[in-house]
Amino acid sequence: MSVEIISKHHQAQGAFDFGRIRENKPIGFPHEPGGANSMSNLFYWAHAWSETGGLIDTHPHQGFEIMSYVIDGKISHYDTKYDRWLDLDAGDAQVIRAGNGISHAEKVLPGGEFFQIWFDPDLSKSLNKEASYSDIKGSDFPIVKSENGNVKIIVGEGSPMEIDTEGVTIKEVSDISGKWKMELDKKSIYTVYIISGEGKSSNGDVTPNDFLVIKNEGELNIEFSTSAKLFVIQSPADVSYKTYAEGQAF
Template identity: 75%
Template sequence: MSVEIVSKHHQAQGAFDFGRIRENKPIGFPHENGGMNSMSNIFYWAHAWSDVGGLIDTHPHQGFEIMSYVLDGQLSHYDTKYDRWLGLDTGDAQVIRAGNGISHAEKVLPGGNFFQIWFDPDLSKSLKKEASYTDIKQKDFPIEKLEYGTVKTIVGAESPLQLDTEGICVRDLTDIRKGNWSMPLSKESVYSVYVLEGGGQTDYGTLTKDDFLVVKNEDLLSINFGSDSRLFIIESPAKVSYLTYAEGQGIMA
């Protein structure tokens, strides 16, 4: 059994554009204080926002698959492969398959906030591929209304957004009603849970907004929500079949 809760105040912190863009990082870079280190094949996870708008200037990537998911507001994205700016609205997602190298920039419009998550594919293969990206609009994701709330599948199952990174499933759970809630788990997977709204009580401690919960080797996740809530959940393999970046592959991000 392994369960860990990382509150927002214990996550790594960061800023861009002279503080116009702020971020907390449940999974930060190895040199940063706070948050957790990479797990499974999730290398990095940041929640970024801007009240006034800001720019993350052009910078390079290679190897990783980098997903941006717009929680609220708007982003604008530029990359050197296609040499144009494209907009992302609330509920939209984008994956950059950085491959053998690409540079990009992001503008966060006033009031925008989003997740950026770096997934770790088999770098011995991804570094040999041309860089590419996929934008998916909110309306194109599968959404299922269940008794306890609504589930939007962003990656995995019938989603149009697919990754080369092994065994990833990403879901946005909204309108989870106040009261007892549970989700069956597989011991073959790791579950990374970000509390976007609301919160509640678990057997392992209290969850509040922006807390991060990681669950391994459990059969069931149960939360008694004190108010209507929203969870963002990534399921990844407990054991990855290839050597991850964190395990020692020496390439630049």
């Protein structure tokens, strides 16, 4: 059984546009110090923000599925498939199925904040598919009221967002106060980003921007002293294909 808490200061750090865009990476690239290693078919996770606004210039991707989720403010996205800029507001999400190749760029408007998360959908298949993507407005995601908090289903039952990567569910849990419990499947790996809120778990204190990696546990319990919002990804402990992180050859 394992619960690991990785603080923001122990995550990988990065910047774009001469420091106008900053980021911490709970799961960085293999060569970067800090953060967790890629796990299951979850390959990369960055939390980026800009106080002044900034640009991540046009760059290519292949194979991976790349999800962007806007936490606050606004970002704008450009890609070579449709050759246009598209705005994404707080609560909106986008998934790029990079397939056999696509290039894109992102503007982070002043005060903008977002996650970018990469998944491995079996590159031996995805590299042979044409690139595609989906943009979903925040109001189109289903919200389920739980005993303590509201659960927004970003990928999973009832969500309009579909990804090819197997066995993944993604949820944002908001309006949490006091004692919070999440039932877990021991055949899954859970990664949890503390967007806001301070609390205590049996494994230690949690504060904003902490990142939790949970394996082989039946439940997670946190008692929050302030209102909390969490971003939760469930991934299969065993993937049916050899992942990129395992050194899959093409």
